[in-house]
Amino acid sequence: MASKTSRDVLSRGLGVLRQAIREQPRIFSVAVVGSVLFGGMIIVSARVVGTVIGEVALPAISRGEVGAGTLALAAAALFGISVLRVAGIFGRRLGAGYMQYRLQASYRRRVTRRYLELPLSWHHRNSTGTLLSNANSDVEAAWYPIAPLPFAVGTLVMLVGAIVSLFATDWALALVGLAVFPALFALNVVYSRRMAPRQARAQRLRAEVSGIAHESFDGALVVKTMGREAQETARFAGRAGELRDSLIAVGRLRGVFDPLLETLPSLGTLAVLVVGAFRLRQGAISVTELVSVAFLFTVLAFPVRAIGWVLAELPRSVAGWDRVRRVLDATGEMPYGQRVLDQDGAGAATLTFRDVHFSYPPAEAHQTGAQVLGEVGFTVPAGRTVALVGPTGAGKSTIASLAVRLVDPDSGAVTLDGVDVRELTAASLAGTVALVAQVPFVFDDTVRANIALDRPGIDDEAVWAALRLAEADGFVAALPDGLDTMVGERGTSLSGGQRQRLTLARALAGRPRLLVLDDATSAVDPRVEAAILAGLRSSAAEPGVPVASILVVAYRRATIALADEVIYVEQGRVLARGTHSELLATVPGYVDLVTAYEQAEVERAQESAYGDEVAPLPSGLEIEVDR
Ligand SMILES: Nc1ncnc2c1ncn2[C@@H]1O[C@H](COP(=O)(O)OP(=O)(O)OP(=O)(O)O)[C@@H](O)[C@H]1O
Ligand SMILES: [Mg+2]
Numbered sequence: 001m002a003s004k005t006s007r008d009v010l011s012r013g014l015g016v017l018r019q020a021i022r023e024q025p026r027i028f029s030v031a032v033v034g035s036v037l038f039g040g041m042i043i044v045s046a047r048v049v050g051t052v053i054g055e056v057a058l059p060a061i062s063r064g065e066v067g068a069g070t071l072a073l074a075a076a077a078l079f080g081i082s083v084l085r086v087a088g089i090f091g092r093r094l095g096a097g098y099m100q101y102r103l104q105a106s107y108r109r110r111v112t113r114r115y116l117e118l119p120l121s122w123h124h125r126n127s128t129g130t131l132l133s134n135a136n137s138d139v140e141a142a143w144y145p146i147a148p149l150p151f152a153v154g155t156l157v158m159l160v161g162a163i164v165s166l167f168a169t170d171w172a173l174a175l176v177g178l179a180v181f182p183a184l185f186a187l188n189v190v191y192s193r194r195m196a197p198r199q200a201r202a203q204r205l206r207a208e209v210s211g212i213a214h215e216s217f218d219g220a221l222v223v224k225t226m227g228r229e230a231q232e233t234a235r236f237a238g239r240a241g242e243l244r245d246s247l248i249a250v251g252r253l254r255g256v257f258d259p260l261l262e263t264l265p266s267l268g269t270l271a272v273l274v275v276g277a278f279r280l281r282q283g284a285i286s287v288t289e290l291v292s293v294a295f296l297f298t299v300l301a302f303p304v305r306a307i308g309w310v311l312a313e314l315p316r317s318v319a320g321w322d323r324v325r326r327v328l329d330a331t332g333e334m335p336y337g338q339r340v341l342d343q344d345g346a347g348a349a350t351l352t353f354r355d356v357h358f359s360y361p362p363a364e365a366h367q368t369g370a371q372v373l374g375e376v377g378f379t380v381p382a383g384r385t386v387a388l389v390g391p392t393g394a395g396k397s398t399i400a401s402l403a404v405r406l407v408d409p410d411s412g413a414v415t416l417d418g419v420d421v422r423e424l425t426a427a428s429l430a431g432t433v434a435l436v437a438q439v440p441f442v443f444d445d446t447v448r449a450n451i452a453l454d455r456p457g458i459d460d461e462a463v464w465a466a467l468r469l470a471e472a473d474g475f476v477a478a479l480p481d482g483l484d485t486m487v488g489e490r491g492t493s494l495s496g497g498q499r500q501r502l503t504l505a506r507a508l509a510g511r512p513r514l515l516v517l518d519d520a521t522s523a524v525d526p527r528v529e530a531a532i533l534a535g536l537r538s539s540a541a542e543p544g545v546p547v548a549s550i551l552v553v554a555y556r557r558a559t560i561a562l563a564d565e566v567i568y569v570e571q572g573r574v575l576a577r578g579t580h581s582e583l584l585a586t587v588p589g590y591v592d593l594v595t596a597y598e599q600a601e602v603e604r605a606q607e608s609a610y611g612d613e614v615a616p617l618p619s620g621l622e623i624e625v626d627r
Helices: 002-023 023-062 068-117 122-125 128-142 151-169 171-218 220-227 229-282 286-328 396-403 428-430 445-450 460-469 474-480 497-511 526-541 557-562 580-586 587-609
Strands: 351-359 370-381 384-388 412-418 433-436 514-518 551-553 563-570 573-578
Touching: 002 023, 002 068, 002 171, 023 068, 023 151, 023 286, 068 171, 068 286, 122 128, 122 229, 128 286, 151 286, 171 220, 171 229, 171 286, 171 428, 171 497, 220 229, 220 580, 229 286, 229 433, 229 551, 286 370, 351 396, 370 412, 370 551, 370 573, 384 526, 384 557, 384 587, 396 433, 396 514, 396 551, 428 474, 433 497, 445 460, 445 497, 460 526, 497 514, 497 526, 497 551, 526 551, 526 557, 551 573, 557 580, 557 587, 563 580, 563 587, 573 580
Parallel strands: 384 551, 384 563, 433 514, 514 551
Antiparallel strands: 351 370, 351 412, 563 573
16 A cells, blocks of 8 residues: 555656646756756766876876876866866756746745635635645645756766766676666665655645644634633644654654665775776776776766655655645636626616525535525615624625625525626626625735725725725824824734724725625724714715615614615525514514614613723724724
8 A cells, every 4th residue: 555655656746747847848958958967077077087097197106207288188178077067067056946946936826826716615614724835835845856856867867878888888897887776766766655655744744733823823812811822832732743753754764765875876886896806807997997987986976866856855745736736626716707897987786686595515525515595585776775684693694795706606696787796707796896894804004005905096085085984084094104004914903993994995995886794883883883874875975986785784773774675684584674663563583683782782882881990892892992
């Protein structure tokens, strides 16, 4: 089993190398030419050194005089060979470096682009740590063998040249070469096979360790407030320990094989001297030839290691490549269509859900996903505000995701102005709808960059207009550098409510024709929330600010009351629809929910009225202090 997989690793590793050569054929050729030049010069230098010693140095010593002309010629020959060798090294190194780093950069780009194409369901199944290591250490690992590859290819050519040169010299010495070179090669193969499972395990553990580290840093707040530092450290230490052990296992194998690989060529030199001395006495070879061959074995040892480097990196490369391919070959991306909706000046869009069914993909392949939405149908008419109300887990965020096509329905359809959202181009969809998610995300950048997101046509004026609509202009103006203020990673330097209003302004700056607010103002105090919504509704009156239809997931009575229609969902079904007062009169569940929420709001308001003595508010319920 183990040997079968290792053979598999060898052939698949060679496949990865072929792929690399196919992608960078020219640079690879440059590097191989450099390497072959280097290898050729090694063989030539062995001949020249033999000749210089056998025909210049020895006669000179025995005669006790040195011909100046001969010496100069010998020196010039050795110098010329060195120059060519250096040129070969230069070409090889440069080419190999270019090739390796180009491939890395290109695959990093491909992997990250793929991340953005893959649906949310795929992201839910893959941890951030895994994604980071796929784009980083896995891509690197996949292309590690590229660095020594041209060297190894040049060495193979050189070995063939060396055998030919040996046979031209003496068959007995050639037999020594025929015994040593294949043995070296075989030893390298055995080495890489032994290494395969160890490297694969180390690569997997690397990803796991970075995953755990990422999670604990990301959740630093929870870890600290819950006093979980010790446990988190232990969890990390456990996995880091496994990684250490697996790397030590790799090192131990290296410790056994490296000396063997180092010794074999020296044994070869020894064998050459023994056999050579014998052949010299027989008169079959000259001193020149013996010195040449012995020198050849000495200088060969190093380049032959290049083959070992490639083979030793192959298992890791295959492990990394498999993990990269898993991303590149992942399916489930949502292809965009060709249709484009009118945008600027087209007014608000009409959103329709027609008999939508939806289930999240199961966590495990053999399970079936539970249905989250069934027979959901409703319309948000152009320019109207519709509130989505329902208990926790009812499916409100799922409906919001479907409305902006983060996910597609299993059956039924979501349409914008009568066009199925699946038929729209990515640009048209992004220009028409905007979602402000339940959990606000802020980039580690300036306020301006967070709102404009490099979208064309969003100048400072547009940014301020959006900030005004989101009731965020006040606090942004008060920031030390205004729009140029850096907001810190994930907006950590902002309050929860400020963050929400920043993400709202981001959505508004794109002048969407449909705005989907998923509980997007929960951390804003009720008066401000009502002001924001009222501002969005009446913005038709303001010149330059487009009208948008609004689908808003809401809890507060004041917010809901602003809606033209309320849709009440429970367990993934639309149970009732109508105005707020109609639902209050007819739907008991609705009354309970709205009243319960109002009760909680009142209690919270009372608590904060008591001032500093009360316990801190639960996270996510920060009270605004800047207004
Ligand atoms: N990524 C997911 N994978 C699997 N199930 C999910 C996923 N997201 C949500 N669900 C499930 O779908 C159902 C609806 O979730 P949804 O987030 O739409 O509820 P919600 O109405 O927005 O709740 P809340 O008011 O708490 O935000 C829940 O039962 C939830 O467990
Ligand atoms: Mg939700």
